[in-house]
Structures are given as C-alpha cells and as structure tokens.
Amino acid sequence: MTRHYNFCAGPAALPEAVLVRARDELLDYRGRGLSVMEMSHRSPEYVAIAEQAERDLRELLAIPDNYRVLFTQGGATLQFAAVPYNLLGLGGQANFLHTGIWGKKAIAEARHLFGDAPVAASSEAGGHAAVPRQSDIALTEDAAYLHYTANETIGGLEFDYIPEAVRPDGRQIPLVCDMSSSILSGPLDVSRFGVIYAGAQKNIGPAGLVVVIVREDLLDRARADMPSLLGYRALAEAGSMVNTPATYSWYLAGLVFQWLKDDIGGLAAMDAINNRKAEKLYAAIDGSELYSNPIARRNRSRMNIPFVLADDRLDKPFLEGAEAAGLLNLKGHRSVGGMRASLYNAVPEAAVDALIEFMGDFERRKG
Amino acid sequence: MTRHYNFCAGPAALPEAVLVRARDELLDYRGRGLSVMEMSHRSPEYVAIAEQAERDLRELLAIPDNYRVLFTQGGATLQFAAVPYNLLGLGGQANFLHTGIWGKKAIAEARHLFGDAPVAASSEAGGHAAVPRQSDIALTEDAAYLHYTANETIGGLEFDYIPEAVRPDGRQIPLVCDMSSSILSGPLDVSRFGVIYAGAQKNIGPAGLVVVIVREDLLDRARADMPSLLGYRALAEAGSMVNTPATYSWYLAGLVFQWLKDDIGGLAAMDAINNRKAEKLYAAIDGSELYSNPIARRNRSRMNIPFVLADDRLDKPFLEGAEAAGLLNLKGHRSVGGMRASLYNAVPEAAVDALIEFMGDFERRKG
Numbered sequence: 001m002t003r004h005y006n007f008c009a010g011p012a013a014l015p016e017a018v019l020v021r022a023r024d025e026l027l028d029y030r031g032r033g034l035s036v037m038e039m040s041h042r043s044p045e046y047v048a049i050a051e052q053a054e055r056d057l058r059e060l061l062a063i064p065d066n067y068r069v070l071f072t073q074g075g076a077t078l079q080f081a082a083v084p085y086n087l088l089g090l091g092g093q094a095n096f097l098h099t100g101i102w103g104k105k106a107i108a109e110a111r112h113l114f115g116d117a118p119v120a121a122s123s124e125a126g127g128h129a130a131v132p133r134q135s136d137i138a139l140t141e142d143a144a145y146l147h148y149t150a151n152e153t154i155g156g157l158e159f160d161y162i163p164e165a166v167r168p169d170g171r172q173i174p175l176v177c178d179m180s181s182s183i184l185s186g187p188l189d190v191s192r193f194g195v196i197y198a199g200a201q202k203n204i205g206p207a208g209l210v211v212v213i214v215r216e217d218l219l220d221r222a223r224a225d226m227p228s229l230l231g232y233r234a235l236a237e238a239g240s241m242v243n244t245p246a247t248y249s250w251y252l253a254g255l256v257f258q259w260l261k262d263d264i265g266g267l268a269a270m271d272a273i274n275n276r277k278a279e280k281l282y283a284a285i286d287g288s289e290l291y292s293n294p295i296a297r298r299n300r301s302r303m304n305i306p307f308v309l310a311d312d313r314l315d316k317p318f319l320e321g322a323e324a325a326g327l328l329n330l331k332g333h334r335s336v337g338g339m340r341a342s343l344y345n346a347v348p349e350a351a352v353d354a355l356i357e358f359m360g361d362f363e364r365r366k367g
Numbered sequence: 368m369t370r371h372y373n374f375c376a377g378p379a380a381l382p383e384a385v386l387v388r389a390r391d392e393l394l395d396y397r398g399r400g401l402s403v404m405e406m407s408h409r410s411p412e413y414v415a416i417a418e419q420a421e422r423d424l425r426e427l428l429a430i431p432d433n434y435r436v437l438f439t440q441g442g443a444t445l446q447f448a449a450v451p452y453n454l455l456g457l458g459g460q461a462n463f464l465h466t467g468i469w470g471k472k473a474i475a476e477a478r479h480l481f482g483d484a485p486v487a488a489s490s491e492a493g494g495h496a497a498v499p500r501q502s503d504i505a506l507t508e509d510a511a512y513l514h515y516t517a518n519e520t521i522g523g524l525e526f527d528y529i530p531e532a533v534r535p536d537g538r539q540i541p542l543v544c545d546m547s548s549s550i551l552s553g554p555l556d557v558s559r560f561g562v563i564y565a566g567a568q569k570n571i572g573p574a575g576l577v578v579v580i581v582r583e584d585l586l587d588r589a590r591a592d593m594p595s596l597l598g599y600r601a602l603a604e605a606g607s608m609v610n611t612p613a614t615y616s617w618y619l620a621g622l623v624f625q626w627l628k629d630d631i632g633g634l635a636a637m638d639a640i641n642n643r644k645a646e647k648l649y650a651a652i653d654g655s656e657l658y659s660n661p662i663a664r665r666n667r668s669r670m671n672i673p674f675v676l677a678d679d680r681l682d683k684p685f686l687e688g689a690e691a692a693g694l695l696n697l698k699g700h701r702s703v704g705g706m707r708a709s710l711y712n713a714v715p716e717a718a719v720d721a722l723i724e725f726m727g728d729f730e731r732r733k734g
Contacts, residue, residue: 004400008407011614019394019402026390027383033371033693035386037573037619040375040696073440073575074596077610081594109595201611206404208440208575208613227448227594228476229441243444244568246575246613247378252404326400329407 005351008329011201013346018255036251053254068236070212076199080109085226092144098122100152130296145174151182154333158301186271205253277352278302284356290363308338372718375696378568380713385622403618420621435603437579443566447476452593459511465489467519497663512541518549521700525668553638572620644719645669651723657730675705
C-alpha cells in the first residue's frame with residue numbers, strides 16, 4: 001500500500017487513522033456481523049453512531065444548547081436554496097457579502113428563486129484580494145439575514161473576522177455562513193451565527209453529506225413552498241431522519257470528529273497545527289522569486305493556498321514533477337489556473353514540508 | 368470477522384464481494400496512493416470510475432441511448448419534489464397510483480408543492496392487498512404524467528405489470544416510477560418509462576445516492592422555480608456534477624453493478640435467483656399454521672416479504688431467537704408490525720434457507 005500526499009481542494013484528504021479504522025470495520029462493525037453501510041438508520045446500533053457523532057461535533061465546536069445540528073444531503077449547493085427557503089418566510093431579503101466564486105453561486109441561487117439578493121459588500125473590484133471591512137458592509141432596510149462565505153476555496157481568501165449583521169435601523173439580523181472549507185480548522189464562537197452550513201468533503205468527511213448548525217429560534221421562519229426535505233424544522237424534529245440519511249458518510253464524519261478529539265487534542269491544537277502549516281508555505285512562497293500569491297496577508301486562507309509561477313510554461317513540468325514526488329492534486333481551479341495547495345486538517349505537516357522542499361528544488365533547477 | 372444474514376429493508380445488505388473489494392481498496396485505490404473518498408470528482412481517475420458505473424448500469428438494464436442516467440442526492444424523497452418540478456413546467460397535473468405508504472408520500476409532496484395531485488387508481492380500500500388493474504386506472508384530462516411505486520417496501524406489494532399511461536383523449540403521457548426497492552431485481556423494459564428513479568440503499572449501494580433514468584425529451588419541461596440542483600437538464604449536461612456528487616457511494620454502486628455482471632451473470636440470472644428465494648419463503652409461510660402473508664399472490668413482492676405470527680405474543684421470542692441465530696433485522700415496519708424479510712439481490716439464497724429452517728424450528732417449538 002502506498003499513501004501519497006493529497007492537496008486536493010475537495011473531496012479532500014482524510015486522516016489516515018480514520019481510513020484505517022473504516023477499513024477494519026468495513027465488513028463487520030464491532031462484532032455486529034454487518035457493515036455500517038448495511039444498518040437500518042433506525043437501528044439502535046446506527047442511532048448510537050449518529051448520536052455520538054453529533055455529541056462529538058458539539059463538544060469540538062462548543063455548540064450552545066439552543067442550536068440544532070442537522071446531517072443532510074445535497075452539499076452546500078442545495079443549502080444555497082435551503083437557506084432562503086428557511087429564512088425568508090417572514091418576508092425581507094437575503095443580503096450577501098460577495099468575496100468570490102462560492103459567494104457568487106449562493107447569490108445566484110437566491111436570485112434564481114426569489115428575484116433579488118442585494119450585495120451588502122463586495123471584494124470584486126479588487127479582484128477578491130481582500131475581504132470587505134466591517135465598515136464597508138451596508139445592509140438593506142429589509143435585510144432578513146446576511147450570508148457570507150468564510151473561506152473562498154478557489155480564490156484562497158478567508159475572513160479574518162466574524163461580520164456583524166446590523167440593519168440601518170439598528171436591528172441585528174441572523175448571520176449565515178457557508179463554512180464548507182474552513183469549519184473545524186480552529187475554535188469558533190458559534191453563538192455569533194444564525195446558521196452555519198458546511199459540505200463535508202473538506203474537513204468533515206466524504207462528499208454527499210452537509211452539516212447545518214441552526215439556532216432554534218430560526219426554525220419557524222420557513223416559506224411554505226419548499227421541498228419538504230429542505231425544511232430545517234422537520235429535519236431537526238426527526239433527528240435528521242426525515243428520510244434515510246447518508247448513513248455511511250455520517251459514520252465517517254463521526255470518525256473524523258473522534259480523530260480531532262483524541263488524536264489531535266481538539267480544535268485549539270488543530271488551530272496551532274494549521275497556523276504552522278500555512279505560515280511555512282506562505283513563507284516559502286514569499287521568499288521565492290518563482291512563486292507568488294496575490295491575497296492580502298490578513299485574508300490569506302489557511303486551508304487553500306493558490307500560487308502562480310512567474311512563467312506559466314513551467315506549470316506543466318511543476319505538476320509532473322510534483323506528482324512524480326507523490327504530491328498530488330496541486331493544479332489550480334480551472335477558472336483561475338496556476339497552482340493550489342489545500343492544507344485541510346487531514347493534510348499532515350510532513351506533506352507541507354515535502355511540498356516546500358519540492359518547490360525549492362524545482363525553483364533551483366528550473367526557475 | 369463475523370457476517371450475519373441481514374434482512375434489513377434499507378439501508379440493506381450489500382454483496383460481501385463488494386465489501387471485500389471496497390475494504391481492500393479503501394486506503395489506496397489501485398496504486399494511486401489515495402482513497403476513492405479523497406479523489407477530486409473531476410480527476411481523470413474518478414471520472415473513469417463514474418463513467419464505468421454508468422456504462423455498467425446501462426448494459427445491465429439495456430438502457431436505450433435516448434435516456435440519460437443521473438447520479439444525485441437526497442433519496443427518493445427529494446425526487447418526490449424533483450419529478451413534479453421537472454415535468455410540470457408545461458402545465459397539467461401529476462396523476463398517481465396509490466398502493467401504499469411510499470406512493471402516499473409521493474402524492475403528499477406533489478400536493479404540498481402544487482396543490483393537487485389526482486389519484487388515478489388506489490388499492491387503499493382493499494388494504495393494499497393487490498395493485499389496481501390497468502382497467503381501474505382513470506387519468507385526468509390534464510394529466511401531465513402518471514407516477515407509481517413499482518414495489519411497496521413496507522406493504523410488500525409489487526406490480527406484476529407495467530401500467531399504460533393514456534389520458535381520456537387517447538394521448539400517451541410519460542410513466543414515472545419510484546423503483547427504489549425493486550430496481551435491478553430482474554430485466555426491465557426501460558423504454559416503457561419516462562422517468563425511473565431509485566434510492567440506492569436497497570439494490571444499488573449505500574444510502575445517500577439516488578439514480579434517475581430520464582428520457583431525453585423530458586429534460587425541457589421543467590418549472591423555473593425549483594432549486595437548481597434538482598434540475599434534470601443541468602444534471603444531465605454536467606454528467607451529474609453540477610456540484611460535488613456523492614463520490615464514494617457512486618463508486619460503491621459501480622462495484623455492485625460489476626458484481627451483478629461478473630459474479631451473478633446479469634439480470635436474467637438475478638431474476639431467477641430472486642424468484643427462487645421468494646418462492647421458497649412464500650411456500651414456507653403458506654405451508655405453516657403460524658405464519659401468514661396478506662398479499663394477493665400475483666402482487667406479492669419478491670424483495671420485501673412481510674408476515675405475521677398467528678399469536679403476536681410470539682413476536683418477541685421470534686425476533687430474539689432469530690437474532691441469536693444470526694438472522695438480523697426481521698422486525699416489520701413500525702407502521703404495520705409483525706415481521707418482514709427483505710430479500711434484496713445481495714441477500715444470498717443460503718440466508719433464505721437459514722430463515723426458513725429457523726421459522727420451521729420455531730413453529731415446532733412455540734407455535
């Protein structure tokens with residue numbers, strides 16, 4: 001068996017310890033005589049797995065008791081629809097911070113369904129090199145909530161603060177965050193948010209699962225005209241089992257949560273590791289003549305680090321050399337080109353060290 | 368490692384050969400140095416897996432070229448919404464055959480979203496003991512399509528024919544089928560259908576994946592007001608990758624398709640095995656004094672076989688004895704009680720033999 005270093009932006013690397021445990025339990029879950037994949041979602045053994053996963057996530061993020069945790073399907077993309085369906089039932093408009101491709105997709109879906117979705121602040125004019133400041137954010141009079149993307153996976157742009165969502169009339173409205181590519185990368189004050197959602201395939205588990213954390217008082221603002229499966233109230237009341245959930249993905253997410261607790265030591269420890277990994281890669285980029293990253297220092301993502309080579313004719317040999325060295329999936333998103341190293345939780349520090357060494361070698365040989 | 372016999376109605380047993388292969392490839396997919404779970408859905412290796420799965424499914428079901436195959440999320444339950452969104456854009460109403468709990472849920476969702484959903488025929492008055500005959504089906508003048516549930520997982524009721532969907536004006540309209548619990552149980556004439564959909568967690572793979580087979584000319588009847596991710600046209604054009612699909616479940620479905628082709632020998636062979644399994648269990652039920660099944664012979668499900676004990680005080684010792692004998696998940700659905708043995712493709716004939724032997728022993732000892 002060979003395990004290479006995987007810098008994929010998602011579906012992304014999973015902790016090897018998690019995969020080993022999944023493998024060992026795959027045909028027979030702890031002497032039960034069947035795979036977790038083969039368990040009824042309503043069986044006592046599966047319900048125990050599901051509830052343990054939720055408890056561990058609550059402990060990791062210190063989720064307050066007045067928040068519900070949902071394990072559902074359709075990725076962040078289906079939440080782009082589910083959020084306005086669930087929060088616009090009392091009227092008003094969704095307001096957005098636009099900081100890149102994922103924020104733009106969330107805006108497009110809200111407009112597709114509900115006609116308008118005002119942008120309260122945007123970093124588009126500056127090429128999404130820095131996020132808007134708090135003082136740039138101007139909500140509409142009828143803003144029902146403010147949506148933003150904590151970390152732009154493609155642009156490599158991350159908020160360095162949690163925005164305040166205050167309307168011109170001074171009223172605070174719910175803050176909604178797409179946290180797909182940065183959730184669990186460090187401690188978080190969940191109480192600042194109305195809704196947090198995250199596709200699993202970066203820091204949580206395999207693709208096909210999305211986690212929603214929603215404040216209880218927001219469960220009763222839903223429009224009547226949405227597909228029933230998108231309703232937060234129904235999902236919360238059914239323990240996310242309105243229908244058969246993505247049981248195996250949920251189980252794997254639970255293994256990741258246990259790994260974060262037991263092997264890593266919690267999110268403060270994860271935070272320190274993530275800081276170290278990102279800092280050394282940015283230092284290598286900044287210290288070179290060949291590589292560069294365009295993002296303002298205060299908003300550089302710790303999870304997704306895009307960089308370009310000074311001469312794009314070197315892109316192909318760079319990627320070929322990296323792959324030959326066991327450094328996989330460094331190609332940048334097709335919409336921006338160049339390179340991107342995603343350093344999610346499961347990417348070990350040794351992977352970053354190996355990447356930096358390869359980059360240095362490559363620069364000396366070719367740059 | 369112990370593997371018991373698993374009669375769960377879903378998530379259900381998977382072929383042991385599939386689980387063994389998944390286990391062996393879990394940390395390192397064929398020397399690539401990473402798990403399938405960790406692959407970008409857009410990487411050449413993953414796209415090859417996804418395309419192979421579709422090719423194998425097309426071969427198994429002899430799907431005509433003018434049908435598209437979608438691998439999406441949210442289970443059959445989200446399709447209860449997606450189907451009317453996709454097919455009612457030109458007006459008209461969804462018509463339904465009501466044969467049990469799953470059909471009723473599909474009707475409820477169409478009514479929830481669109482106000483009315485006429486029932487063209489129902490088996491409710493007879494306690495869903497037999498499906499309506501073709502001559503009982505009366506479509507409305509404005510019927511846009513006819514929806515039915517090929518096999519009612521809870522009631523154990525299966526259509527023994529494919530209905531014709533003809534309006535009073537003589538016009539044929541698309542036939543839509545929820546085939547979640549019987550797809551791939553035998554050969555099928557796909558050309559009779561407009562849309563077939565099936566949650567994966569019975570005969571396809573793990574929960575969290577749903578397969579949709581849709582005739583190409585139906586891709587342009589969608590309403591404008593649906594969540595983008597539910598649109599068949601967009602999914603078809605993107606190769607089901609509008610967003611990140613449930614990659615690992617899709618891969619496992621592909622392994623199941625390969626098992627059906629290579630280990631079983633195709634759907635005609637599977638059909639014969641399924642006939643044998645079901646016939647011997649029904650014969651054991653019918654030949655006993657203790658067990659009974661209420662469904663008309665022509666509509667007895669091959670996949671889900673509910674039965675009751677003449678004295679329901681014996682239910683508990685029956686289930687305890689079965690579990691002790693390694694026969695798992697025989698308890699009937701909570702809405703109907705009694706027992707249910709689901710004999711999906713992955714349940715081996717030996718499991719049915721063991722169940723019949725246990726039932727006979729139990730009757731002699733307790734009945």
